[in-house]
Amino acid sequence: MEEVNINNCPKLTTDTIKSDLNYNAVSRKLTKVGPQITKVDENDIRNILIVGITGNGKSALANTLSDSDRFEEGSHSTSITKNFKKSNLFEWQGKNYCIIDNIGFGDTSSITEEDILHEIGKGIYSAKEGLNQILFVFKDRFSEEQAIVFNMFKDFIAESEITEIATLVRTNFPNFRNPQKCENDRKNLINESNKNFSEIISSCKGIVYVDNPAIPAMEEEDDEETIEEKEKQAQINEEKRKTSRKVVLDHLAKDCQVIYKLKEWNSIHSMVEDYIKRKEEIKRNLGDTKESQKKLEEVKKSWFKELRVKIGASLPMLAAELNAQVEIIK
DSSP states (O other), X not given: OOXXXXXXXXXXXXXXXXXXXXXXXXXXXXXXXSOEEEEOOTTSEEEEXXXXXXXXXXXXXXXXXXXXXXXXXXXXXXXXXXXXXXXXXXXXXXXXXXXXXXXXXXXXXXXXXXXXHHHHHHHHHHTTXXXXXXXXXXXXXXXXXXXXXXXXXHHHHTOGGGGGGEEEEEESOTTTTOHHHHHHHHHHHHHHSOHHHHHHHHHSSOEEEXXXXXXXXXXXXXXXXXXXXXXXXXXXXXXXXXHHHHHHHHHHHHHOOEEEEOXXXXXXXXXXXXXXXXXXXXXXXXXXXXXXXXXXXXXXXXXHHHHHHHHOSOHHHHHHHHHHHHHHHO
């Protein structure tokens, strides 16, 4: 059996269904393969994953949404974020959210299969409840490189439903508070960009516009006039970030009503949890010794082998594509 349509079976819920088939609460179908998609409950933790090319404002958006300085912001093409980083839980409109900032595409000229496996594994572990929304960040025009990265991310997941929980976020847009300016820009982006972008927009939750300017840092050598100017600019920038936060979080609360997990999500989470426990046990029993290092390396290789099977066999090709894409972006 490949698929069962249960649209006319209102009594069947995630609690009453006992099957190896996956339940899609949106289409109300049981399928043999595919992601787990469930309707979000009021008390669910809503994990928001931020992805995009390095230098497009991922970490600034993560700080803005979580109302924190947990994510180190940078203005250069070299990413400061080297791995998944997670915010503390925070509340918006009575719902609990958590922001996850991902390593940026274009960080390095050598993205190995193990790098990808490790980061994906850690990302799933950090969001054991699943993902509520993926925010794909870009600034200025939506370039060919960004379209390639977006489609690579979608193809790697290998399940087209991932775009149903994706929202495009255009950063550094000064007129983000003007709905007409945002709509005009959306139309211009579609007209000026390639065909891929039009398809991406239609498959996602649309585009959200924000502006998260950096807060000026005070320096010891600043004189009174400079300090006063920076304080004024800080107030203006903080107000913009506060409004940007409301725009995005209101969108999430209103339009993003599902939790998404890959087919093997729970299994991968358990694997990472077991891997962490085994590492801690080895260090506790053997300390920092050569024997310990050898044992850790054996456990790591075994874990990567198992994880590759769970996530999929397309990683070597993806790693090669990412390396090639990094060179294009540079």
